Amino acid sequence: MATVLLEIGTEEMPAGYLPPALAQLAALASARLAVERITCDGIQTWATPRRLALLLTGVAERQAPETREVRGPAADEAFTEFGEPTAAALGFARGHGAQVSELRLIEADGVEYVAAIFRDEGRPTQALLPAVFTDLITGLTFPKTMRWGVRSIHFARPIRWIVAMMDEQVVPVTVGEVTASSATRGHRFLAPGAVEIPTAADYPRIMDENQVLLAPETRRAVITEQLETIAAQDNATVADDGALLDETVYRVEYPTAVRCTFDPEFLALPEEVLVQTLREEQKFFPLREITGRLLPAFIAVRNGDKAYLSAVRAGYEVVARAKLLDAQFFFEQDRQRALADRLADLREVVILERVGTLYDKAQRLQALAGWIADELGLPAHERAMAARAALLCKADLVTAMVIEHQDLQGMMGCVYARLSGEAEPVAVAIAEHYRPRQGDGPLPATLPGSIVALSDRLDTAAACFAVGLIPAGDEDPYSLHAAARGVARLLMGGNLRLPLSRLIAGALDGLDVEPAARDAAHAALAAFFQRRVADALVADGIPGILARAALAAAADSPADALARARVLLAHRAELAPLQRAALRAAALARGVEAAYDPSALTAPAEQVLAERMPALAPEAAARAARGEIEGLYALLADVTPQVERFLSANGGDDAARARARQGLAAQVAALYRLLADFAELDR
Amino acid sequence: MKTVTFQETIRALEDYWAQQGCLIEQPYDVEMGAGTMHPGTFLRALGPEPWKLACVQPSRRPADSRYGDNPYRLFRHYQYQVVLKPSPDNAQELYLDSLRELGFDPRHHDIRFMEDDWDYPALGASGVGWQVWLDGLEVTQFTYFQIAGGQELSPVSLELTYGLERLCMAIQGVSHYQVLRWNDTLTYGEIMRQTEYEWGRYTFELADPGLLRQRFDENEREAHRLLDAEALLPAYDLTLKCSHAFNQLDARGMVSVTQRAGFVARVRTLAGRCAHVYLKQREAMGFPLLSA
Numbered sequence: 001m002a003t004v005l006l007e008i009g010t011e012e013m014p015a016g017y018l019p020p021a022l023a024q025l026a027a028l029a030s031a032r033l034a035v036e037r038i039t040c041d042g043i044q045t046w047a048t049p050r051r052l053a054l055l056l057t058g059v060a061e062r063q064a065p066e067t068r069e070v071r072g073p074a075a076d077e078a079f080t081e082f083g084e085p086t087a088a089a090l091g092f093a094r095g096h097g098a099q100v101s102e103l104r105l106i107e108a109d110g111v112e113y114v115a116a117i118f119r120d121e122g123r124p125t126q127a128l129l130p131a132v133f134t135d136l137i138t139g140l141t142f143p144k145t146m147r148w149g150v151r152s153i154h155f156a157r158p159i160r161w162i163v164a165m166m167d168e169q170v171v172p173v174t175v176g177e178v179t180a181s182s183a184t185r186g187h188r189f190l191a192p193g194a195v196e197i198p199t200a201a202d203y204p205r206i207m208d209e210n211q212v213l214l215a216p217e218t219r220r221a222v223i224t225e226q227l228e229t230i231a232a233q234d235n236a237t238v239a240d241d242g243a244l245l246d247e248t249v250y251r252v253e254y255p256t257a258v259r260c261t262f263d264p265e266f267l268a269l270p271e272e273v274l275v276q277t278l279r280e281e282q283k284f285f286p287l288r289e290i291t292g293r294l295l296p297a298f299i300a301v302r303n304g305d306k307a308y309l310s311a312v313r314a315g316y317e318v319v320a321r322a323k324l325l326d327a328q329f330f331f332e333q334d335r336q337r338a339l340a341d342r343l344a345d346l347r348e349v350v351i352l353e354r355v356g357t358l359y360d361k362a363q364r365l366q367a368l369a370g371w372i373a374d375e376l377g378l379p380a381h382e383r384a385m386a387a388r389a390a391l392l393c394k395a396d397l398v399t400a401m402v403i404e405h406q407d408l409q410g411m412m413g414c415v416y417a418r419l420s421g422e423a424e425p426v427a428v429a430i431a432e433h434y435r436p437r438q439g440d441g442p443l444p445a446t447l448p449g450s451i452v453a454l455s456d457r458l459d460t461a462a463a464c465f466a467v468g469l470i471p472a473g474d475e476d477p478y479s480l481h482a483a484a485r486g487v488a489r490l491l492m493g494g495n496l497r498l499p500l501s502r503l504i505a506g507a508l509d510g511l512d513v514e515p516a517a518r519d520a521a522h523a524a525l526a527a528f529f530q531r532r533v534a535d536a537l538v539a540d541g542i543p544g545i546l547a548r549a550a551l552a553a554a555a556d557s558p559a560d561a562l563a564r565a566r567v568l569l570a571h572r573a574e575l576a577p578l579q580r581a582a583l584r585a586a587a588l589a590r591g592v593e594a595a596y597d598p599s600a601l602t603a604p605a606e607q608v609l610a611e612r613m614p615a616l617a618p619e620a621a622a623r624a625a626r627g628e629i630e631g632l633y634a635l636l637a638d639v640t641p642q643v644e645r646f647l648s649a650n651g652g653d654d655a656a657r658a659r660a661r662q663g664l665a666a667q668v669a670a671l672y673r674l675l676a677d678f679a680e681l682d683r
Numbered sequence: 684m685k686t687v688t689f690q691e692t693i694r695a696l697e698d699y700w701a702q703q704g705c706l707i708e709q710p711y712d713v714e715m716g717a718g719t720m721h722p723g724t725f726l727r728a729l730g731p732e733p734w735k736l737a738c739v740q741p742s743r744r745p746a747d748s749r750y751g752d753n754p755y756r757l758f759r760h761y762q763y764q765v766v767l768k769p770s771p772d773n774a775q776e777l778y779l780d781s782l783r784e785l786g787f788d789p790r791h792h793d794i795r796f797m798e799d800d801w802d803y804p805a806l807g808a809s810g811v812g813w814q815v816w817l818d819g820l821e822v823t824q825f826t827y828f829q830i831a832g833g834q835e836l837s838p839v840s841l842e843l844t845y846g847l848e849r850l851c852m853a854i855q856g857v858s859h860y861q862v863l864r865w866n867d868t869l870t871y872g873e874i875m876r877q878t879e880y881e882w883g884r885y886t887f888e889l890a891d892p893g894l895l896r897q898r899f900d901e902n903e904r905e906a907h908r909l910l911d912a913e914a915l916l917p918a919y920d921l922t923l924k925c926s927h928a929f930n931q932l933d934a935r936g937m938v939s940v941t942q943r944a945g946f947v948a949r950v951r952t953l954a955g956r957c958a959h960v961y962l963k964q965r966e967a968m969g970f971p972l973l974s975a
């Protein structure tokens with residue numbers, strides 16, 4: 001049994017690349033060893049900014065032996081009736097380098113065949129490792145790769161050394177003109193220079209001795225403990241959402257945390273600005289008092305030890321001060337004017353030559369949000385909040401803070417709206433209107449926020465489509481896919497149950513479009529949005545066929561399509577009888593009006609169902625209209641046995657009765673279509 | 684650490700990179716936002732010919748104007764630009780040695796390579812690398828240049844861009860550019876503060892967006908005309924001017940997110956044509972530096 005080590009030494013890798021690379025490395029190694037029939041007891045992987053490492057323990061010295069059969073011609077074709085080998089047998093044996101006398105008979109599917117039997121004793125693991133390691137290194141994938149110098153390979157960052165060893169032996173591997181050795185490197189500054197590894201199993205110890213905390217979980221524990229110790233001295237907590245800690249783990253090989261301070265005058269800045277500046281830009285951990293207020297202090301994590309730490313801390317503090325001064329410069333400059341006064345500046349910001357300025361857009365959004373509020377039947381004061389927020393929602397784009405920090409758009413609008421004396425729901429709606437930021441990000445929590453968010457995206461898409469800027473393929477320079485996905489998610493979110501076609505018409509009403517172009521834009525937008533609704537349903541975990549079946553029944557209302565899709569998914573195992581009934585009814589009714597003469601029906605199964613329909617049909621339609629889809633499903637499931645009996649009743653050859661049966665079937669088919677287009681389930 | 688003036692810092696870098704075999708060039712005299720746009724970087728990075736260059740390059744960034752008040756942000760700052768083509772295998776060590784030469788012992792600091800995939804859409808250029816942080820302060824952009832003018836680069840150039848003011852402030856242990864000692868008698872502020880104030884006023888208050896848009900249009904038209912005639916270098920200067928006009932408009936908040944795509948695409952088209960003509964010319968000359 002041997003120990004095998006692979007270390008890929010690189011220039012500093014992006015922190016976010018390392019956790020997925022670790023998972024890949026373990027999976028690729030495990031799969032490849034299985035293919036090579038090399039057994040091992042344990043696979044360990046580690047990553048630091050400068051290395052990806054794989055340590056295999058209890059590795060077999062040779063491949064596991066293997067017996068392999070290669071099937072040849074059928075026995076009766078391989079030998080004559082006298083037992084002499086035929087040309088087929090001779091050819092097969094020759095083709096596999098075997099003597100005819102070595103061929104064996106095997107049986108498969110009740111037929112006898114000849115077969116060549118090969119026994120592979122396995123090669124030494126040492127001989128296989130070079131190819132295995134080469135493929136592991138070149139098989140890793142990253143969000144982005146690069147080239148360097150005149151090297152021929154791609155990797156996330158330049159590979160500068162490779163350690164490849166089986167116990168004391170170096171495994172000869174060369175990747176990208178870098179040749180493996182037994183020399184690694186310790187911490188870049190604390191242990192500079194090459195370090196020899198005597199044998200693969202020594203690797204973790206060698207790293208430890210050279211100031212590299214190899215295991216990410218060790219670094220996480222050390223950093224967490226240091227952060228908590230420092231925070232506890234201030235009776236404070238660390239203001240991190242977890243993301244900065246995750247990142248810091250992969251930015252250091254030897255972490256040392258240090259408490260730093262900044263001038264309390266900066267606490268006058270909005271908290272979001274402080275957090276953005278310290279945490280997102282500088283990777284410092286802000287500190288929060290138990291009361292929730294930020295302290296004029298933060299923790300920085302050095303990649304190094306305690307030597308000269310006070311000088312390093314002074315450096316961190318100078319940088320923090322400069323960044324906060326910058327933020328203060330923007331904030332002071334911005335707050336000199338009320339947010340509403342910025343609207344005039346939006347006239348200068350052209351969205352696109354043919355789409356007009358941000359000022360035009362603000363005006364359109366105000367009207368559109370007010371109209372949507374009316375469609376929802378909101379009271380006047382709520383309508384006013386939504387319309388006001390819509391008018392102001394883009395005004396922060398011309399503030400200095402947002403010009404500098406795009407990430408703060410919306411958030412700064414909210415802060416400045418409050419400072420300008422706008423009502424709180426207006427301020428909140430401005431902050432919320434960029435939600436959902438990603439596909440599955442949170443939706444606005446307030447109704448005015450949802451209305452503004454919806455208006456913004458509808459207008460963006462409608463304004464571009466109206467002038468023929470329609471995304472084709474992957475080309476989407478104006479992010480219209482994201483806008484449409486946002487519309488889909490907002491409409492599926494629950495508090496905006498509105499027909500898509502009406503919303504499209506409302507958005508187009510605000511634009512100056514020729515009637516002919518308007519119809520084309522309407523149709524293109526409806527199709528574009530519906531595809532995004534289908535995508536959103538699938539992203540929500542709905543299988544594609546159920547999504548299509550639900551959408552076909554509620555094409556114009558994403559919320560209703562989602563409700564149907566969820567009910568279909570919940571009852572997926574019980575859908576077969578409903579589907580059968582729906583399809584058979586539709587087939588029987590083909591091309592016939594739903595009006596019919598019930599007195600022509602003669603079979604009891606027909607009459608029972610016909611008597612029930614006058615009460616059932618309106619009830620089903622009402623449940624569908626109220627969005628009670630589970631109730632609609634219950635009704636359909638309940639009536640399905642009766643429908644099956646009706647459909648199975650012998651039709652006879654009376655023409656009047658046959659027409660009546662078709663009419664009843666048409667009514668029944670319409671009932672099922674309230675829930676789904678069951679024909680989609682077969683496609 | 685010995686006290687080193689601003690001009691001595693520049694001289695120390697010139698000496699160090701000259702010892703590494705770099706040609707010591709002079710700043711390019713057209714306004715630009717980054718040393719990458721110096722023809723000795725953008726154009727020389729194209730094609731197979733080796734190249735080693737170092738020089739100071741003033742960088743004008745209207746959006747960074749602060750009327751001279753911010754300790755680090757300047758409308759016009761000085762970059763020290765180094766290009767090594769192909770990028771050497773000991774790239775990081777060479778860079779860290781240059782810091783040691785300036786008196787920074789890495790054991791006394793926290794030097795970090797923070798990933799920064801540099802992307803300059805207006806030049807159709809992108810690179811992969813880091814911002815180098817010195818105790819949290821970004822002092823250098825360290826880039827393996829991958830694409831320029833839409834052309835994939837081979838060999839790959841290493842581009843180092845030092846922020847000279849920041850670096851020198853760290854050397855002198857001062858926390859505002861104004862008090863940086865330029866030489867033994869004058870400070871940076873005494874020489875440049877008025878420049879910063881006046882360009883801050885111009886950028887945020889006085890610049891005429893209509894005129895800037897018009898200049899952009901005119902220079903773009905002229906550049907295309909010159910490229911049609913394969914007058915590369917004059918066309919390249921006009922491309923730089925378009926880029927700067929766009930930066931000025933942007934700093935005034937006069938470019939929306941969607942409109943930005945249009946401006947950027949127009950400059951990128953020019954830069955792509957420049958790259959194409961440059962390569963064609965060098966090829967016609969038989970890539971003379973290959974044998975240098």
